[in-house]
Amino acid sequence: MSMSQGQGRNRHxxxxxxxxxxxxxxxxFLAGLALWLTRDLPQGRLSAMGPGMxxxxxxxxxGLCGLALLAAAFLKDxxxxxxxxxxxxxxxxxxxxxxAVTIRPFSLGPxxxxxxxxIVAGPLAIVxxxxxxxxxxFRQLLVLALGxxxxxxxxxxxxxxxxxxxxxxSLAGLLPDTWSQKTILRGLAAILVAAAVLVxxxxxxxxxxxxxxxxxxxxx
Amino acid sequence: xGDLVSNLSLGFSVALSLQNLVLAFLGCLVGTxxxxxxxxxxxxxxxxxxxxxxxxxxxxxxxxxxGIYYGAQYGGSTTAILVNIPGEATSVVTxxxxxxxxxxxxAGVALGIAAIGSFFAxxxxxxxxxxLGAPLTRLALVFGPAEYxxxxxxxxxxxxxxxxxxxxxxxxxxxxxVLLSTVGTDLETGQERMTLGLQFLSDGIDFAVLAMxxxxxxxxxxxxxxxxxxxxxxxxxxxxxxxxxxxxxxYKPVLRGTFIGAVLGILPGNGAVxxxxxSYTVEKKLAKDPSxxxxxxxxxxxxxxxxxxxxxxxxxxxxxxLGIPPNAVMALMVGAMTIHGIVPxxxxxxxxxxxxxxxxxxxxxxxxxxxxxNLPLVGMWVRLLKVPYHLMFPAILMFCCIGIYSINSLPxxxxxxxxxxxxxxxxxxxxxxPAPMLLGFVLGKLLEENLRRALILSRGSLGTxxxxxxxxxxxxxxxxxxxxxxxxxxxxxRDEVFTE
Numbered sequence: 144m145s146m147s148q149g150q151g152r153n154r155h156x157x158x159x160x161x162x163x164x165x166x167x168x169x170x171x172f173l174a175g176l177a178l179w180l181t182r183d184l185p186q187g188r189l190s191a192m193g194p195g196m197x198x199x200x201x202x203x204x205x206g207l208c209g210l211a212l213l214a215a216a217f218l219k220d221x222x223x224x225x226x227x228x229x230x231x232x233x234x235x236x237x238x239x240x241x242x243a244v245t246i247r248p249f250s251l252g253p254x255x256x257x258x259x260x261x262i263v264a265g266p267l268a269i270v271x272x273x274x275x276x277x278x279x280x281f282r283q284l285l286v287l288a289l290g291x292x293x294x295x296x297x298x299x300x301x302x303x304x305x306x307x308x309x310x311x312x313s314l315a316g317l318l319p320d321t322w323s324q325k326t327i328l329r330g331l332a333a334i335l336v337a338a339a340v341l342v343x344x345x346x347x348x349x350x351x352x353x354x355x356x357x358x359x360x361x362x363x
Numbered sequence: 364x365g366d367l368v369s370n371l372s373l374g375f376s377v378a379l380s381l382q383n384l385v386l387a388f389l390g391c392l393v394g395t396x397x398x399x400x401x402x403x404x405x406x407x408x409x410x411x412x413x414x415x416x417x418x419x420x421x422x423x424x425x426x427x428x429x430g431i432y433y434g435a436q437y438g439g440s441t442t443a444i445l446v447n448i449p450g451e452a453t454s455v456v457t458x459x460x461x462x463x464x465x466x467x468x469x470a471g472v473a474l475g476i477a478a479i480g481s482f483f484a485x486x487x488x489x490x491x492x493x494x495l496g497a498p499l500t501r502l503a504l505v506f507g508p509a510e511y512x513x514x515x516x517x518x519x520x521x522x523x524x525x526x527x528x529x530x531x532x533x534x535x536x537x538x539x540x541v542l543l544s545t546v547g548t549d550l551e552t553g554q555e556r557m558t559l560g561l562q563f564l565s566d567g568i569d570f571a572v573l574a575m576x577x578x579x580x581x582x583x584x585x586x587x588x589x590x591x592x593x594x595x596x597x598x599x600x601x602x603x604x605x606x607x608x609x610x611x612x613x614y615k616p617v618l619r620g621t622f623i624g625a626v627l628g629i630l631p632g633n634g635a636v637x638x639x640x641x642s643y644t645v646e647k648k649l650a651k652d653p654s655x656x657x658x659x660x661x662x663x664x665x666x667x668x669x670x671x672x673x674x675x676x677x678x679x680x681x682x683x684x685l686g687i688p689p690n691a692v693m694a695l696m697v698g699a700m701t702i703h704g705i706v707p708x709x710x711x712x713x714x715x716x717x718x719x720x721x722x723x724x725x726x727x728x729x730x731x732x733x734x735x736x737n738l739p740l741v742g743m744w745v746r747l748l749k750v751p752y753h754l755m756f757p758a759i760l761m762f763c764c765i766g767i768y769s770i771n772s773l774p775x776x777x778x779x780x781x782x783x784x785x786x787x788x789x790x791x792x793x794x795x796x797p798a799p800m801l802l803g804f805v806l807g808k809l810l811e812e813n814l815r816r817a818l819i820l821s822r823g824s825l826g827t828x829x830x831x832x833x834x835x836x837x838x839x840x841x842x843x844x845x846x847x848x849x850x851x852x853x854x855x856x857r858d859e860v861f862t863e
Binding site: 162239240 | 414415417418531532534535538539541542545549551552554556557559580583584587588751752753754756757758760761762763764765768769772774775777778780781784785788789792793794795811814815818819821822823824825
């Protein structure tokens, strides 16, 4: 960039605000993407705007903001980029995907998963997601999963009657026909709670140490 | 005046029905829980709990969701005072003097004055909403598309000016938000826009999915970078009732805080967040001895706490009267109303008077309940703070997944919250605020619809926005605000307010 050449005495080097550089580049990328995606849409006239007109204006606006941020990155001192962690995003995304593909039958290409329902998807999300924090302990997460899942099963499936798969449908076939869906649900919930208590009790005593808390939430 | 009384009595007859009382109570309870727990925002919570309200009638559902919202404002002060962690963004200021009071053994008084101030502010705000509801609704009915467009532009400019951090980045976020709202099938021509040929995008991006990703999941990711170890302090809370001296010192701040909060709450963009900051600044300026602030001045708790509660309630005004959500939480209320088959806007008051007035009356009822929930149960809320975050967030994660799945029964929605969570995480890392983006997204469809309609009516002349006096006035306010915000001296003042 030619505009940065006069900045020789700047002790931070060429880029004076890495955060703004990244922000500007991402806006430019977004604007470019939007313009490319709307390239075939008719623009129309002001008296009869076509579907492409507003998105294109907005994309130009976003692009301009991106350019301004890019310029600012070279001209003004600003924030550095914060440190990244890969562990958090990796496990959280993995947990959500695990939930999404197991909650109901899923197939992608050669992969076919039977719908396993909340009884599998819930604990998967908790245990996998839990590893996003370095303090993760398998036994603790298992107790949490076994305790919270029946609570959600009863709340969403039994009390609120939401159409959310609770347990694998193949399971219903194995059990006597006289058992209603709700009976199976309650039975399974009870089993999970019992399992949670067992796992918790078998864990022995834990010491209570200091507690980690989140910082305050961002502005809402 | 007679109207007001008869409307309010209709409202109370709805709000005091057993079912609605229970729902208001549940909402306040859950809201307080969220306010107390740091790391869970009201947006993500309302999105998570939307499905739970599917089974109720619309009035009950909205009463509960509203309770969650103002309950969260209320509960945030408890942790701010006792543990120096603001449970909610609006109680950041309360940590300054509230926690100092707690360290001096006056935690109970701080909690007490916060609760009393909030209750007073809530009562006044309820009356303000009731009084402004009818005239504003009448005004809204004479609005044409040009006026609506200009009103929304003004709202978005407010959001930019009131956002924290860089104005340029806030503008960019608004534009990105509006751009995201154009994804999906074009309403007039039926052509698909930016859907990448994906079928689940043809209806556009779901608001709840975007909100849950950007506020729920991204918040978890951000918190995972920032968790710190802290011992939960267990000090004597002391007596709860402030004495006569405390009252003498705080009744004026409560009055001023209520006024400031109520006015700022109506402004689009940040609902209740700016009120406490402004109130704190005012009290510090007016104080005889400003150096007491930050060392346990009761005025520094009374004013801001009243302001945040007043703001939380008056931010319902634009939604209920004009159909325009002023912030992201209100946008979710739009989502909730739509799911229950109610089109938000000026017609709500005439078509669903029991919903409109019932909700308003329930706010006062809810405020009364919050007094009960907060003061005697303080000990219980403090115990909740001992739940470590590394066990709390997996639970939030699962609730998010279940919540979003049960809205549309689409696994793709669940996957999308992961995607938007990553996007939100990146945005925060790059110094962008997600709130203006969400607001732009929410207003985007309305904005485009009214822009196109206004231009069709004027046969393509952009002059229509300045020729019509109301529209011109609104745009003028928007331009003036933007200019003022960009002036360096005032910008400095604005930053000071936020860094205080």
